[in-house]
Amino acid sequence: MSKERARRREEREREAAVRAAARAAVEERRARTAARRERLTSLRPGRPSGRPTGTLARRRQQQTTMLGCGLLVVNLLVWFAWSDVALQVLSAMVTVLAAPVLHTLLFPRPR
Numbered sequence: 680m681s682k683e684r685a686r687r688r689e690e691r692e693r694e695a696a697v698r699a700a701a702r703a704a705v706e707e708r709r710a711r712t713a714a715r716r717e718r719l720t721s722l723r724p725g726r727p728s729g730r731p732t733g734t735l736a737r738r739r740q741q742q743t744t745m746l747g748c749g750l751l752v753v754n755l756l757v758w759f760a761w762s763d764v765a766l767q768v769l770s771a772m773v774t775v776l777a778a779p780v781l782h783t784l785l786f787p788r789p790r
Contacts, residue, residue: 735789742786750774750781 730736757770 739786743782746778746782746785750778
């Protein structure tokens with residue numbers, strides 16, 4: 680009887696050792712993944728905590744959206760009115776370059 684009990688205990692210990700080794704392998708893999716993620720995320724600059732949500736931020740977002748939609752409409756009109764590709768590309772380039780200037784002129788900063 681005690682030989683049988685010792686054999687079962689040895690079998691249980693062997694199974695426990697296999698499970699412990701599997702758990703250790705999983706933990707080691709998680710640790711390597713976490714270390715790799717930490718190395719990669721430490722290289723990039725910190726991100727801001729969130730978007731501004733105040734009244735001024737909402738107004739600025741609306742202004743930027745209005746300007747973007749207006750410039751898109753202008754580009755679409757040029758696209759459909761003239762079939763010259765060079766003019767269409769020129770219009771797109773001028774729009775990209777003029778957008779910040781137009782934003783500054785149309786929407787002065789509140790003081």
